[in-house]
Amino acid sequence: MLERKTCRGAESAAQRTGFRVGCSLKTCLRSAADPARRVPAGAHFVHEGAQAAPCYWLESGWAVLFKTLQDGRDQIIDIHLAGDLVQPLAADGLTASGGLQALTPCVVSAIHASRWERLRAGCKPVRDACDVQAAAVSARRGERMLRLGRGSAAMRLAYLLLELHLRLGAGAAAPPRAFHLPMTQRQIGDAAGLCSVHVSRVFSQFNRDGVMTTRDHTDVELRDIGRLCAHAGVEIAALRRAIILPQ
Amino acid sequence: MLERKTCRGAESAAQRTGFRVGCSLKTCLRSAADPARRVPAGAHFVHEGAQAAPCYWLESGWAVLFKTLQDGRDQIIDIHLAGDLVQPLAADGLTASGGLQALTPCVVSAIHASRWERLRAGCKPVRDACDVQAAAVSARRGERMLRLGRGSAAMRLAYLLLELHLRLGAGAAAPPRAFHLPMTQRQIGDAAGLCSVHVSRVFSQFNRDGVMTTRDHTDVELRDIGRLCAHAGVEIAALRRAIILPQ
DNA sequence: CGTCGTTTTGATCACAGTCAAGCGCGGTGG
DNA sequence: CCACCGCGCTTGACTGTGATCAAAACGACG
The missing domain is CATH 2.60.120.10 (Jelly Rolls)
Structure with missing residues (x-):
């Protein structure tokens, strides 16, 4: 047709x-x-x-x-x-x-x-597409709310990195381990409910621990997804199902 | 028809x-x-x-x-x-x-x-009703996220009380200044991202300040909406428009 | 009457905010 | 070309809010 x-x-x-x-x-x-x-x-x-x-x-x-x-x-x-x-x-x-x-x-x-x-x-396909996007929005905001209310600074930031990692790889076979993050540390803090100074400290710690590396302050590479998941309190396959649109 | x-x-x-x-x-x-x-x-x-x-x-x-x-x-x-x-x-x-x-x-x-x-x-009326409810859900979760990320304990709790105050009075001419709050302080803490001990402390302070009174631990009366709004960082008419369904 | 869950209060601690200073970088103008 | 400025990041010192630990009072319920 x-x-x-x-x-x-x-x-x-x-x-x-x-x-x-x-x-x-x-x-x-x-x-x-x-x-x-x-x-x-x-x-x-x-x-x-x-x-x-x-x-x-x-x-x-x-x-x-x-x-x-x-x-x-x-x-x-x-x-x-x-x-x-x-x-x-x-x-x-x-x-x-x-x-x-x-x-x-x-x-x-x-x-x-x-x-x-x-x-x-x-x-109907459009309605369905809107519904599933709305569900994704609601699910990921819920994940962030959980960590704003209950998580440490490291947990909030690790989650933020993992969420973007998964969302940027939504269409692809594997999500990108390195990506451009077009936010200042102040904006990252605004997303995680932290002051910019503390974002800097936690990122420095992540760098020292080999969990991630930053280059030019706006490119991040996730070097140890497993430990990032541990920090974020996330089982990555479950998170993917929850916040990424099917297919 | x-x-x-x-x-x-x-x-x-x-x-x-x-x-x-x-x-x-x-x-x-x-x-x-x-x-x-x-x-x-x-x-x-x-x-x-x-x-x-x-x-x-x-x-x-x-x-x-x-x-x-x-x-x-x-x-x-x-x-x-x-x-x-x-x-x-x-x-x-x-x-x-x-x-x-x-x-x-x-x-x-x-x-x-x-x-x-x-x-x-x-x-279409049903679709519209669903849309407006979804908008209300999204708006009030946003208000709570803002305060989970940026607000003090007093702000989170004052906001919670005001949100329920407005929502319980949705149909009525004036929202009820006293209402039954069927939650333990632990559950209130779970909503506000606080431990139950701290909820108890902040509520005690609110009581001493004459902002609210609690009876039987599950009935609250908001005695000074103005100061509650100040604590919550809220302009009450604007909040009403944002989270309460029209009419 | 004993038990369990909830609330209250006190003491202590730790995480994250604030203040402050210094550095690197890019843009602008002399 | 260099000096200057502004912005963002980093690091240190200090502070404060709220979590944790602990104990006691209270009430509901079997």
């Missing part, structure tokens, strides 16, 4: 380009979304409490969803990678419950309410 | 019974769900990592979604009240990313995959 054909085409395109959105979702999104917007690294493109769209499609780049305390300190709620759908709306259905900031140059498309509704109304 | 009529009926029923699921959702759920199951207080009715349904409808009672660290310590990810839809599935679409435990006797109905799909496929 025609739809089936579109589906296959999109699937292989997704694999080539590293998108993790399944099946025909990518082509559907392209037709439903506003024209893609190019966002420079560091730019805030959605503001906490301000009006926002129900869904943003992050075509390429890294972005963070974060919230700010009254005294100005930030907490990164989630890190979003290329291909992710970001749904920032609060319960009022109008305003964003957090801000969105680009970590790298990004290509972002907003999907407004009526189109977002129609997109999912029409097509 | 007939559907409109059903809708209105369900709406007033929802208001009478304190359900916060909008419009015709309740009647739709009753037809889609498995027979309601009665769960005693303290029982674990979904287990982390085990197979689970995509959605549980908590008809009455309180339940928590929690995750456990390898050393056995728990973190409560979310507290669910009567009328909530709980979606515990991880990204694999099969297993639960956390356990579900009843805090009070509960009435729970599982909604299995095919029915959950059909329920939303057919009816």
Whole structure:
């Protein structure tokens, strides 16, 4: 059938380009979304409490969803990678419950309410793809919440590295042991609930122990996944099933 | 129209019974769900990592979604009240990313995959109701994450009290300043990322300061909402908009 | 009446935050 | 070309919040 054909085409395109959105979702999104917007690294493109769209499609780049305390300190709620759908709306259905900031140059498309509704109304595969992404978001935020509430600094950081390791390898056969981490230690601290000084200390310790190495402050290599898992309190196969989309 | 009529009926029923699921959702759920199951207080009715349904409808009672660290310590990810839809599935679409435990006797109905799909496929109001609940879940977990990562013990606990205060008053004109809190201090600590000893200390301090009073260890009265908000770092009207369903 | 779980309180300790100083690097302007 | 500046990282010293350990009071329940 025609739809089936579109589906296959999109699937292989997704694999080539590293998108993790399944099946025909990518082509559907392209037709439903506003024209893609190019966002420079560091730019805030959605503001906490301000009006926002129900869904943003992050075509390429890294972005963070974060919230700010009254005294100005930030907490990164989630890190979003290329291909992710970001749904920032609060319960009022109008305003964003957090801000969105680009970590790298990004290509972002907003999907407004009526189109977002129609997109999912029409097509079960799209609805399923959205559901499974929402489940992944919820599961990984839960893992991070567990460690924010109960984990040590080393556990929080080891988990962060492992989560990104797995997510970056989502499409591939094996996740990349070395990758570019486009965050300052201050931002890493904002994600892990730590001050930047302590991030530096724990990373130094990881380096000394041969668990990881950092180069140029933004490239990390995980040298001992096993010990990293021990620090993170993670069984890696189980974590993969929990937070990585099937296939 | 007939559907409109059903809708209105369900709406007033929802208001009478304190359900916060909008419009015709309740009647739709009753037809889609498995027979309601009665769960005693303290029982674990979904287990982390085990197979689970995509959605549980908590008809009455309180339940928590929690995750456990390898050393056995728990973190409560979310507290669910009567009328909530709980979606515990991880990204694999099969297993639960956390356990579900009843805090009070509960009435729970599982909604299995095919029915959950059909329920939303057919009816836009239902889809909208699910969306807005999902947004509320996401927003309040974000608020809690912010405070787990960045807040003091007093901030975490003050926020927890305020969140429940607002959620319990969702349907009513004014939220209840006094309510029954069916959790031990250990469980409160599990929600706030604190040990039970420290929960006791902070609550004692709140009592001495006249911010709140506790009776029988499970009834709380918020005596000074303003100072509680100051502790929590919250502007209460904004928080209400962010985490409480409209109307 | 004894047992178990919960709360309270005190004493001590450790992890992580804060403050501060120094270093390396890249960009900018004299 | 070099000097300067700003930003991010590193390291040290000190501090404080909250965890841990321990003991006692209390209440629910068999």
